[in-house]
Amino acid sequence: MGKTYEIVPDGGVTSPKGFKAGGLHCGLKKTDRHDLGVIYCEVPAAAAAVYTTNLFQAAPLQVTRESLAEEGVLRAVLVNSGNANACTGRQGEDDARAMRSGIAEALGIPKHQVAVASTGVIGELLKMDRVHAGIAKLPERLSADERGSDDFCQAILTTDLVKKTACVRLTVDGREVVIAGAAKGSGMIHPNMATMLGFVTTDAAIPAPLLQELLRESTDVTFNMITVDGDTSTNDMLVAMASGLAGNKPLSRDHADFAAFADGLRYVCEVLAKAIARDGEGATKLIETTVVGAGSDEDARAIAKTIIGSSLVKSAAFGADANWGRIIAAVGRAGVSDIDVNTVDIRLGDISVLEQSRPVAFDEEAALAYLKGDTVAIHVDLNHGSGRAVAWGCDLTYDYVRINAAYRT
Missing domain, CATH: 3.60.70.12 (L-amino peptidase D-ALA esterase/amidase)
Structure with a gap:
């Protein structure tokens, strides 16, 4: 449509x-x-x-x-x-x-x-x-x-x-x-x-x-x-x-x-x-997280929001580090129990880093180049249902601390 x-x-x-x-x-x-x-x-x-x-x-x-x-x-x-x-x-x-x-x-x-x-x-x-x-x-x-x-x-x-x-x-x-x-x-x-x-x-x-x-x-x-x-x-x-x-x-x-x-x-x-x-304090890039295959839309929202809110995920995005372990950890602590821990796929842009909850060999240089861009797309497929959601955030930078350390002054 x-x-x-x-x-x-x-x-x-x-x-x-x-x-x-x-x-x-x-x-x-x-x-x-x-x-x-x-x-x-x-x-x-x-x-x-x-x-x-x-x-x-x-x-x-x-x-x-x-x-x-x-x-x-x-x-x-x-x-x-x-x-x-x-x-x-x-x-x-x-x-x-x-x-x-x-x-x-x-x-x-x-x-x-x-x-x-x-x-x-x-x-x-x-x-x-x-x-x-x-x-x-x-x-x-x-x-x-x-x-x-x-x-x-x-x-x-x-x-x-x-x-x-x-x-x-x-x-x-x-x-x-x-x-x-x-x-x-x-x-x-x-x-x-x-x-x-x-x-x-x-x-x-x-x-x-x-x-x-x-x-x-x-x-x-x-x-x-x-x-x-x-x-x-x-x-x-x-x-x-x-x-x-x-x-x-x-x-x-x-x-x-x-x-x-x-x-x-x-x-x-x-x-x-x-x-x-995108205009988050000190931010250098927008992070978009899409979660599909969840048991419900509500579950997908909880997971997407947890990923996008993780200080470790945000820091990795700032450093252009393809550390997918921080993403899977956020999925696991989102408070959603209806997940099959053996069926999760994760992509960074078009770069697959996890399939069926197992690591995938990927081109580190290509991942670095992608993560240095001004928009980072994280795609998580739980392969467990039809629930889906999208969440948005930004990277966590040195400037965020600088701005908020002196907000009143």
């Missing part, structure tokens, strides 16, 4: 009908990079979100939950970088609510139609005088063109080296529908039920409950299948907004174009997830 969507190379969160975005520097970061941004929808948008499973959830997540509980719609998402507003007690909660009220007043919308997100250092109070000054200027920075999307993407970055966006268009009821997304994430990456910070916009008409279901389904096979360092953040959140301005009949699972929309959403999430993995 061919693709049901068309990739929009220059698209961003403002590409779907009804959306504007903007960003600016308000003084939360020590540099002059943008650190406050907003996505705004001209109409109430059906909304959905997934959040980190970390028990210490930052104040903005609580405020966003409150907003979505009112009507299940959003008009705006306000985001700051440079400060996570996490583990900041009652003052942090008050500050997050003040951010929500401030942007609601500036945009002339109800405060319960505003979501709030923050990213940065944990345990420090926000400089609210600077935040409020920035909020007052944000409405004039809103734009529906590429500039608005770019400014917003810049505003959500912390240690990220690149902005992360994705966009597709497809047809629903004969009408053009656009799905777009932006994300940030580079370190403290090991999502559980959410991403680092992610934002999806679409002009499709879709009920909020169905959007919520689709967002969780897409997250499970994309954002929840990446890792950089095995740390699940206090601030992970993924928010989706659907303006409905494309003019299609509201989507349902019985709709003829439902599968096409679901494919497009999953693709956008996958592109963003892989971009986060």
Whole structure:
């Protein structure tokens, strides 16, 4: 089956009908990079979100939950970088609510139609005088063109080296529908039920409950299948907004174009997830692990995520060392009991290194040359069932330690 969507190379969160975005520097970061941004929808948008499973959830997540509980719609998402507003007690909660009220007043919308997100250092109070000054200027920075999307993407970055966006268009009821997304994430990456910070916009008409279901389904096979360092953040959140301005009949699972929309959403999430993995702090290469032949998809996901999260596998990738023993060891400790230990095959790219759980003689020089590339594909076949999964991560480098040894300074 061919693709049901068309990739929009220059698209961003403002590409779907009804959306504007903007960003600016308000003084939360020590540099002059943008650190406050907003996505705004001209109409109430059906909304959905997934959040980190970390028990210490930052104040903005609580405020966003409150907003979505009112009507299940959003008009705006306000985001700051440079400060996570996490583990900041009652003052942090008050500050997050003040951010929500401030942007609601500036945009002339109800405060319960505003979501709030923050990213940065944990345990420090926000400089609210600077935040409020920035909020007052944000409405004039809103734009529906590429500039608005770019400014917003810049505003959500912390240690990220690149902005992360994705966009597709497809047809629903004969009408053009656009799905777009932006994300940030580079370190403290090991999502559980959410991403680092992610934002999806679409002009499709879709009920909020169905959007919520689709967002969780897409997250499970994309954002929840990446890792950089095995740390699940206090601030992970993924928010989706659907303006409905494309003019299609509201989507349902019985709709003829439902599968096409679901494919497009999953693709956008996958592109963003892989971009986060590739941009891991200090990373030099993307690692993609495919596991097939498992007893179930759930088993395959557990194994793929264990392999991609192994510090030894990641270090071997950095050193271009074809040490498949680290891979098979990760398979064995993934917590999956339904494995035949005598039937496992492993490939590095096209180079077979293990067949039926026995070593295979391979060209070490060819393996070295392959592993020195900027993408490493690990393929594991358990030859035991039909379950499959793909996970993404990055190598572990000296620079990762350097960056995180001095994160606050």
